[in-house]
Amino acid sequence: MKHRPTAIILLLSCIVITTGCWDRIEISDRVFDLAASADLNENGTTLIAAQFIAPSKIEQSSKGGAGGDKPYFIESGSGKTPLEAIQRMRQKLSRIITRGHRRNYYFGEKLAKHGVKDLLDAFTRDPGNRMRLDIWVVKGNTGLHALQVPYPLEKIPSVAPLKIHKAVGGTAGTTYLDFIMTSSTEGECPTLPVVDIVTGNTQTKTIRFYGRAIFNHDYKLVGYLNFVEGAYRQWILKRISYLDLVEYVPKAGGSVGVVVTKFGSKLKSSVTQENKLKMEIELSGLGHIVENNTNLDLIELKNLNLVQNSINEKMSEHVLKMITKVQKQYGTDVFGFIQALNRQHPREWSKLKGRWDQIFPNIEVTVKVNVNLKYIGLVGPPLQFKESEVRK
Amino acid sequence: MIKSILNNCYDIVYRRIQIFGQINVLFVYLDGLVDTKALENNLLKPWMLGTPRPELGELKSLDLMLEQLVSTAKIKTTEIMDETIQSILSGNVVILPEGVNHAVIAKLIGFEHRAVEEPSSETTIRGPKEGFTECITVNTSMLRRKIHSPKLKLESLTIGNLSKTTIVIAYIEGIVKNTILEEVRKRISQIEIDTVLDGAFIEEFIEDKPFTLFPQVQNTERPDIVASCLAERKVAVFIDGTPFVLIVPCTFWNSFQSADDYYERFIYATIIRSLRMILITTSLYLPSIYVAISTFHPQLLPTNFLISITSAREGVPFPAVIEALLIEFLFEGLREAGIRMPRQNGSAISIVGALVLGQAAVQAGIISAPIVIVVSLTGIASLITPRYSMGTAFRVLRFPMLIFSGMFGLYGVTMASIFLLIHLINLESFGVPYLSPIAPLSRSELKDVLIRAPWWKMGAIPLSFRRHFRFSKGQKPGENQGDSA
Numbered sequence: 001m002k003h004r005p006t007a008i009i010l011l012l013s014c015i016v017i018t019t020g021c022w023d024r025i026e027i028s029d030r031v032f033d034l035a036a037s038a039d040l041n042e043n044g045t046t047l048i049a050a051q052f053i054a055p056s057k058i059e060q061s062s063k064g065g066a067g068g069d070k071p072y073f074i075e076s077g078s079g080k081t082p083l084e085a086i087q088r089m090r091q092k093l094s095r096i097i098t099r100g101h102r103r104n105y106y107f108g109e110k111l112a113k114h115g116v117k118d119l120l121d122a123f124t125r126d127p128g129n130r131m132r133l134d135i136w137v138v139k140g141n142t143g144l145h146a147l148q149v150p151y152p153l154e155k156i157p158s159v160a161p162l163k164i165h166k167a168v169g170g171t172a173g174t175t176y177l178d179f180i181m182t183s184s185t186e187g188e189c190p191t192l193p194v195v196d197i198v199t200g201n202t203q204t205k206t207i208r209f210y211g212r213a214i215f216n217h218d219y220k221l222v223g224y225l226n227f228v229e230g231a232y233r234q235w236i237l238k239r240i241s242y243l244d245l246v247e248y249v250p251k252a253g254g255s256v257g258v259v260v261t262k263f264g265s266k267l268k269s270s271v272t273q274e275n276k277l278k279m280e281i282e283l284s285g286l287g288h289i290v291e292n293n294t295n296l297d298l299i300e301l302k303n304l305n306l307v308q309n310s311i312n313e314k315m316s317e318h319v320l321k322m323i324t325k326v327q328k329q330y331g332t333d334v335f336g337f338i339q340a341l342n343r344q345h346p347r348e349w350s351k352l353k354g355r356w357d358q359i360f361p362n363i364e365v366t367v368k369v370n371v372n373l374k375y376i377g378l379v380g381p382p383l384q385f386k387e388s389e390v391r392k
Numbered sequence: 393m394i395k396s397i398l399n400n401c402y403d404i405v406y407r408r409i410q411i412f413g414q415i416n417v418l419f420v421y422l423d424g425l426v427d428t429k430a431l432e433n434n435l436l437k438p439w440m441l442g443t444p445r446p447e448l449g450e451l452k453s454l455d456l457m458l459e460q461l462v463s464t465a466k467i468k469t470t471e472i473m474d475e476t477i478q479s480i481l482s483g484n485v486v487i488l489p490e491g492v493n494h495a496v497i498a499k500l501i502g503f504e505h506r507a508v509e510e511p512s513s514e515t516t517i518r519g520p521k522e523g524f525t526e527c528i529t530v531n532t533s534m535l536r537r538k539i540h541s542p543k544l545k546l547e548s549l550t551i552g553n554l555s556k557t558t559i560v561i562a563y564i565e566g567i568v569k570n571t572i573l574e575e576v577r578k579r580i581s582q583i584e585i586d587t588v589l590d591g592a593f594i595e596e597f598i599e600d601k602p603f604t605l606f607p608q609v610q611n612t613e614r615p616d617i618v619a620s621c622l623a624e625r626k627v628a629v630f631i632d633g634t635p636f637v638l639i640v641p642c643t644f645w646n647s648f649q650s651a652d653d654y655y656e657r658f659i660y661a662t663i664i665r666s667l668r669m670i671l672i673t674t675s676l677y678l679p680s681i682y683v684a685i686s687t688f689h690p691q692l693l694p695t696n697f698l699i700s701i702t703s704a705r706e707g708v709p710f711p712a713v714i715e716a717l718l719i720e721f722l723f724e725g726l727r728e729a730g731i732r733m734p735r736q737n738g739s740a741i742s743i744v745g746a747l748v749l750g751q752a753a754v755q756a757g758i759i760s761a762p763i764v765i766v767v768s769l770t771g772i773a774s775l776i777t778p779r780y781s782m783g784t785a786f787r788v789l790r791f792p793m794l795i796f797s798g799m800f801g802l803y804g805v806t807m808a809s810i811f812l813l814i815h816l817i818n819l820e821s822f823g824v825p826y827l828s829p830i831a832p833l834s835r836s837e838l839k840d841v842l843i844r845a846p847w848w849k850m851g852a853i854p855l856s857f858r859r860h861f862r863f864s865k866g867q868k869p870g871e872n873q874g875d876s877a
Contacts, residue, residue: 024711030690032702055705101691
């Protein structure tokens with residue numbers, strides 16, 4: 001009893017000395033990959049590449065040195081399976097790969113079309129993988145190529161797509177989770193966001209947020225939705241925070257630009273007597289007028305109503321067009337229709353179970369967009385018109 | 393007889409005079425401890441130069457002496473040798489009249505001591521600026537000046553076989569928690585020690601658990617703190633020769649309360665108190681959390697932060713935990729040097745400290761810049777506690793915490809924190825749980841722990857479990873001021 005404190009201290013130091021119980025890895029013994037890519041080689045093997053931070057180069061670039069050295073490097077490896085490819089890559093690295101900061105993963109288009117089934121297990125099994133990961137499909141190009149494109153705003157270019165995704169109003173960091181979740185839900189089909197590589201006027205390549213890629217049940221890429229179509233789809237799922245749209249108002253002979261915030265959506269399913277399915281979609285939002293190229297003075301309520309009605313009408317058409325395209329062309333339920341039906345009509349759903357792929361293309365869809373134009377600003381009538389031309 | 397006991401003491405003065413040429417008396421006193429001016433004016437001058445008063449006759453009994461001759465305020469008589477010697481040594485003047493077997497002790501103490509100054513270890517911006525001195529009578533009088541109540545009791549006793557130090561136990565009758573008072577009396581009376589030079593000597597004898605870093609006795613230099621603590625049912629112990637007064641019981645949360653809290657507006661005081669808590673926690677955890685996150689869990693860092701840390705750690709030879717220990721060690725060394733060194737060397741130390749630690753070592757790539765930032769933040773944070781003795785506890789605990797985090801990461805930090813909590817829960821100060829009133833929870837007392845409630849809200853006296861109230865309710869300022877709430 002008398003020597004207990006001493007004994008405890010001695011025992012503790014024994015742990016340190018005898019067992020070498022220091023399972024720490026210094027930061028200088030780790031290499032952090034911020035983005036990775038998977039591609040399909042010509043011979044059918046998988047090519048895995050990753051963009052790593054090169055710490056010693058960062059210091060130089062932050063000190064203002066014009067070294068020209070990029071603070072990152074790309075390493076790759078190919079193999080029959082993802083693990084084999086990573087193993088080949090590891091043979092070239094002096095440090096332990098730490099994936100905790102990897103928030104972007106690119107799938108090349110070829111691989112996406114071939115199917116990403118084989119990759120998924122390696123993904124879900126690795127505890128070092130981050131759950132808040134964005135997986136991208138690179139439209140018309142390879143993932144490796146997307147890694148190689150420099151980006152002027154960010155020190156490490158692979159931070160860029162994530163930030164673009166946030167800036168355009170998407171829910172960044174959830175695509176991996178969503179992909180896994182929808183693929184385990186019956187009837188639904190997974191989607192992924194898409195980037196493509198474009199050259200601007202200055203001949204420098206850059207990354208662009210393109211839209212959304214649609215996969216089928218075999219995890220094969222079947223088609224793309226462009227930016228606006230993808231945004232409509234996100235609207236239906238309430239996974240969007242910002243959207244700007246320009247719609248033509250025929251009665252006024254000009255277009256009006258609206259920024260939509262506060263998104264709401266309702267899916268109402270019903271089963272008709274002939275056993276056909278009907279889906280009523282109601283989208284709501286709050287509109288801010290940011291552009292008015294008509295000669296209407298929007299301070300007048302009747303003009304505002306006119307614009308609001310025609311914008312909503314136009315938008316409903318566009319959304320319906322997008323849904324029909326998915327229904328007829330791709331035949332994949334990426335709108336959560338099956339879940340709405342399941343919740344609202346559980347009895348009917350159990351009858352339709354397992355036949356969803358045949359039913360989905362024939363669902364009768366009606367869309368009603370209801371954007372409430374609440375904020376018209378203080379500018380009043382458009383400035384480019386003379387007072388006499390403005391319609392009160 | 394006295395001469396044989398007090399031989400080889402050059403500062404003893406024997407002065408033989410004749411009162412009015414009739415009575416022979418011997419003065420014995422210690423040079424330097426006695427107010428010589430008062431002695432000359434009150435006793436020597438009237439006795440030696442005054443006109444003889446033949447009606448006095450022979451000195452038959454002591455009464456005559458006391459009633460008509462000795463003109464000092466406080467006197468005492470004794471016939472015991474030891475007491476006589478003791479009172480000489482305490483600075484009294486002993487008058488030995490011829491023909492009487494009693495000694496008259498006249499209290500004419502007047503030695504040099506420090507004037508009342510602003511307390512150096514606990515300064516405030518607003519509020520009283522006086523601090524205790526080394527002289528116990530001055531100290532108790534300062535307390536008396538704060539509490540003009542007959543209920544304020546000051547019990548005196550002497551401790552120390554050699555030092556014979558006066559100790560005063562102060563409490564307010566009727567308010568003090570009697571169990572605590574009894575316990576203090578008992579523990580102090582059991583002390584046997586040769587010298588008492590500071591409160592720490594007493595503190596180590598009366599605290600509940602010796603093997604802990606946490607002080608279970610509060611010490612203060614401020615009379616206002618003592619007064620407010622006495623009003624909160626506590627007991628204060630004054631020790632002669634030190635400006636630090638001990639207060640028991642003391643809880644963990646006392647270390648976050650500064651005197652300033654009660655002199656500033658309560659909203660500000662609450663904010664500052666929470667700032668203090670955050671920073672004290674920082675001083676304990678920051679280095680270990682840095683080490684744990686950077687070596688075990690780099691996922692927890694934001695990516696951009698990670699990028700700058702990786703580049704800063706590039707090429708540094710030591711592991712993060714060794715680096716942290718090294719810099720902490722150096723910092724503690726600097727601080728100790730700052731206290732011990734002669735004032736004139738101050739600039740040399742600070743220049744070398746700043747240049748060598750901050751600048752050269754980082755540029756030479758021996759240590760990384762983040763760890764210097766972390767350690768200096770920790771250093772600043774550890775100086776923020778209003779109670780120095782509690783600050784030292786956190787200073788020392790930082791090192792085991794660092795070792796744990798270096799071994800087991802955040803898991804180790806959690807483990808060490810649990811050990812620490814278990815230890816704190818086990819502590820008691822004079823029967824009061826150390827973490828009270830948080831654990832065990834007493835809701836009415838929470839008004840002065842994490843927050844500082846306004847005075848009109850703090851009716852219930854702490855440690856009283858709502859049985860004692862300082863004042864009646866309904867004093868909240870406002871329209872209905874004075875109405876009972």
